[in-house]
Amino acid sequence: xxxxxxxxxxVDGERIGGAWCHVWRRxxxxxxxxxxxxxxxxxxxxxxGEGTDLAGxxxxxxxxxxxxxxxxxxxxPDEPSKWASRCGEPLTPEGFLLEVADRIEELNERPxxxxxxxxxxxxxxxxxxxSNRALLRAAYLSVPPHLRIYVLGDMDRQDRPLxxxxxxxxxxxxxxxxxxxxxxxxxxxxYFGRGDEGVESExxxxxxxxxxxxxxxxxxxxxxxxxxxxQGWPEQPGLFMLRNDFPARIVFAGESYASVLxxxxxxxxxxxxxxxxxxxxxxxxxxxxxxxxxxxRSDWPDVRLAVMxxxxxxxxxxxxxxxxxLVSTGDxxxxxxxxxxSPFWRDAPDARxxxxxxxxxxxxxxxxxxxxxxxxxxxxASGRR
Numbered sequence: 443x444x445x446x447x448x449x450x451x452x453v454d455g456e457r458i459g460g461a462w463c464h465v466w467r468r469x470x471x472x473x474x475x476x477x478x479x480x481x482x483x484x485x486x487x488x489x490x491g492e493g494t495d496l497a498g499x500x501x502x503x504x505x506x507x508x509x510x511x512x513x514x515x516x517x518x519p520d521e522p523s524k525w526a527s528r529c530g531e532p533l534t535p536e537g538f539l540l541e542v543a544d545r546i547e548e549l550n551e552r553p554x555x556x557x558x559x560x561x562x563x564x565x566x567x568x569x570x571x572x573s574n575r576a577l578l579r580a581a582y583l584s585v586p587p588h589l590r591i592y593v594l595g596d597m598d599r600q601d602r603p604l605x606x607x608x609x610x611x612x613x614x615x616x617x618x619x620x621x622x623x624x625x626x627x628x629x630x631x632x633y634f635g636r637g638d639e640g641v642e643s644e645x646x647x648x649x650x651x652x653x654x655x656x657x658x659x660x661x662x663x664x665x666x667x668x669x670x671x672x673q674g675w676p677e678q679p680g681l682f683m684l685r686n687d688f689p690a691r692i693v694f695a696g697e698s699y700a701s702v703l704x705x706x707x708x709x710x711x712x713x714x715x716x717x718x719x720x721x722x723x724x725x726x727x728x729x730x731x732x733x734x735x736x737x738x739r740s741d742w743p744d745v746r747l748a749v750m751x752x753x754x755x756x757x758x759x760x761x762x763x764x765x766x767x768l769v770s771t772g773d774x775x776x777x778x779x780x781x782x783x784s785p786f787w788r789d790a791p792d793a794r795x796x797x798x799x800x801x802x803x804x805x806x807x808x809x810x811x812x813x814x815x816x817x818x819x820x821x822x823a824s825g826r827r
Contacts, residue, residue, distance in 0.1 A: 444463060444464075445461045445462070445463045445545060446461065446462055446463065447459075447460065447461035447462065448460070448461065449461065449462055449481060450483075451483060451487075453485070458483045458484055458485050458487070459483070459484045459549050460481050460482055460483040460484065460549065461481070461482055461545055461548075461549065462479050462480060462481040462482070463479075463480055464477055464478070464479065464480070465477075465478055465479075465480040465490060465508050465509065465510060466478070466508065466509040466510075466511070466512055466513060467490060467491060467507065467508050467509075468506070468507060475509060475512070475513050475514070478490055478491065480508070480542075482542055482545050482546060482549070483546075483549070484546065484549035484550050486546055488542070490502075490508060496539065496542065496543060496546075499539065499542060500535075500539055503535035503538065503539070504535065509535075510533050510534070510535060510537075510538035511532075511533050518532065523618050524616045524617065524618055524619070525602075525615055525616050525618050525619030525620070528600070529591075530587070530588045530589065530590065530591040530592070531587035531588045531590065532588065533588045534587070534588075537586040537587045537588045537589075538586075540555065540584070540585075540586040541586045541588075541589065544556075544586065555581070555584045555585045555586065556585055556589070556592075556593050558581050558584065559578075559581040559582050559584070559585055559593055559604075560593075561581070562574070562577050562578040562580075562581035562582070563578060563604075563634060565577065565578070566578045566607075567631065567634055567635070567638075570631065575607070575608065578604075578607070578608065579608045582601075582604055582608060590604075599633075602615075603630045603633050603634070604630075605619070606619075606620075606622055606626050606627070606629075606630050607627060607630045607631075609622045610622065611623060611624055611627065656773065660772075660773040660774065660775070661771070661772045661773055661774035662774060663774060663775040663776075663777050664681070664771050664774040664775065664776050664777065665777045665779055665789075666681065666684050666685065666776055666777065666778045666779065666799075666800070666803075667682075667779055667780070668685070668779060668780025668781065668782060668783075669682055669685070675688070675689065680767070681767065681771075683764050683767045683768075684767070684768060684776070684778075684803060686701065686702040686703045686706070686726065686754075686783075686799065687701055687702075687703045687725070687726030687727060687730070688701060688702075688726075688764075689701050689726070690702075690757050690760075690761050690764060692705065692753065692756040692757050692760050692761075693756065693760065694752060694753055694756045695709070695752075697721065699721060699753075700721075700723075700726070700729075701726040701729070702726075702750075702753045702754060702757050703726035703727075703729050703730055704720065704721055704723060704726060704729040705721075705749075705753045705756075706733070706746075706749065706750055706753055707720045707729050707730055707732065707733025707734070707736075708720040708721040708729070708733065709749050710733055710736070710738050710739060710742050710746065710749075711733060711736040711737070711738065711739070712736070712737045712738060712739045712740070713736065713737060716732070716733075716736040716737070719732055720732045720733050720736065727782070730782060747798060750787075750798070750799075750802060751802050751805070751806075754799075754802050754803065754806050755806055755809065758806050758810060759810075765810050768803065768806065768807050768810065769807060769810055769811060769814075771807065775800070775804070776800040776801075776803045776804050777789040777797060777800050778797055778799035778800040778803065783799065786798055787799045788800075
């Protein structure tokens with residue numbers, strides 16, 4: 443069973459998170475089954491053509507209105523040996539109900555049956571007595587049967603170490619497995635111990651490799667919205683100063699441009715006359731339109747990112763008041779949105795969105811901060827430049 447998400451529904455203005463999977467449903471008694479979506483929400487509501495809950499889902503499964511597996515699929519052959527089998531238990535309605543209940547716990551950020559099983563393993567490691575082994579057995583059996591082979595995350599041994607540990611000494615695991623000895627129980631404890639050592643070692647290595655990560659959470663993402671001011675920019679445009687069409691005259695590569703957008707599209711043009719018309723356009727938007735219609739330089743796809751980086755750097759180094767606005771965003775991720783720019787530059791809600799403008803703004807911000815740290819006499823607050 444594969445779960446997908448996220449999804450949600452709104453209840454009284456509150457967003458309720460959810461996830462969904464496929465089930466088989468029929469619309470009339472003794473009718474054919476059709477593939478449908480079963481959606482589970484954090485508040486316990488379940489939707490599959492109609493609203494219900496866990497108890498209602500149990501009834502739908504019991505009466506045959508819903509099925510967790512394809513009813514027309516041929517039954518799987520019996521495994522010759524339960525111990526030697528590499529397959530999990532078959533998915534049953536009861537197991538599916540347990541899995542749905544687990545998904546609700548996960549949506550509420552509460553421990554799932556698998557996580558509770560690991561908690562019981564840790565408890566048994568600390569105190570390997572019979573009472574804790576009984577608790578571990580109960581935790582293991584609460585995992586949906588078809589998912590138990592995955593509970594340890596071990597593709598080779600699957601859940602066999604747990605099955606050994608939960609079998610009494612002198613008994614065969616599952617009836618057809620090896621007869622358990624005290625040494626085998628100790629071997630399982632050693633197995634878990636080696637796993638813990640491996641996890642600790644990996645955590646130590648990660649701490650070393652990621653030692654430059656910020657120790658505190660960063661600021662929430664900052665979204666730079668595209669905007670239009672038909673009557674001219676306001677006296678205090680605030681974060682709209684970050685936009686490429688904001689009028690801030692810059693000098694770049696020996697030419698003067700009224701905005702980053704003027705410079706970018708002028709430099710993209712193959713013909714000198716087009717470059718002049720774009721450079722002298724009345725607004726950034728007009729420069730964009732003219733540049734989009736002009737023939738581009740043949741090397742433009744290869745150099746456009748470097749050109750834009752240089753223009754953005756010129757804008758904020760040549761205008762200290764704009765640099766103050768950019769630096770004030772701290773370490774927030776900058777999402778540069780809109781519709782006018784191509785997905786290469788903006789943060790689009792699909793795989794096409796590269797958000798290169800947001801990245802260049804973040805890079806320039808970092809350069810400005812580093813420059814102030816290395817050359818504090820150049821900061822505007824010092825009164826000297």
